[in-house]
Amino acid sequence: MPFKQYVIVGRRLPDPKRPHKAADDALYKMIIYAPDPIKAKSKYYYFLSQLLKTKRSTAEVVSVTEVQERNTTRVKNYTVWLRYQSRTGQVNMLKEARATSVAAAVESIYQDMAGRHRARYESIQILRVQETPSNQCKRPATLQMIDPHIRFPLPHKLQRASSRALRTTFKAKLPVTTITK
């Protein structure tokens, strides 16, 4: 499920029993990355409860807007600051991703965190995402892709059927996966 970028605005619901405070007039706007608006709202309520003493029943979401990104066919380098709950404690991290949109970059970061650190969606907080110019990237994995004359072979390739209908479980011939051309 591809991730999307949402801008969510919400507030704490006024409570007649409680004295009116400045926080009651404030609207809280957050950028949330999630696969769908339901999960995005869930994250929003979580973050709001970190800022104010609220829960789902004492807060409301005023608006959920999906951000449509422009120019999604240009590769950009993104730096993502995140925080996650590992098995031993909280870890802050800076990661880099190459993607064509912010949402895609965040998605790849979630995948990477799951693969390398076994960290799931619930235990990861994306703190900040920023597009970084090539000369300011740090991570070797990004730097090797930035190389202007990048060139690499595909030493192992499995030929796929050209459509799902043509896929078969058993083949008459053993596939040749080593392409030496």
Place this chain on the structure above:
Amino acid sequence: MAFKRFVEVGRICLISYGRLSNQLCVIVDVMDQNHVIIDAADGSPVQRQVINLKRLNLTDLVVKLPRGCKSKTVHKVMAQEDVEAKFAATAWGRKIARQRLRAGLNDFDRFKVMVARKRRSYLIGQELGALRKERSGGA
């Protein structure tokens, strides 16, 4: 054996999966080791897009392109270099053209092909027989 085909900017590829399979395209940028951005000649159904390398087959052809260049430049270079004609002239291109032609035949066309193939076999057999006869007669 050294590799001859590389994932690089300007590499002409064939899409191998889905609706656009067997369409020519060119790599305009490399995103990561599994994904590249492709574009194609003007009028091609292939839009500029991110594609997984698993869905691409690399060809021997390469054109000179600046990395991450605009579609307009790609269209210009693809037309200038006459990539489509160059690919069509290769064995791979001819094979795809033949497959397309065969796929488009109707029942009568297929019958005509069958008759032509029989005719060809007959002629080859005739010639071979004549040669055999000549050789055994001469020996």
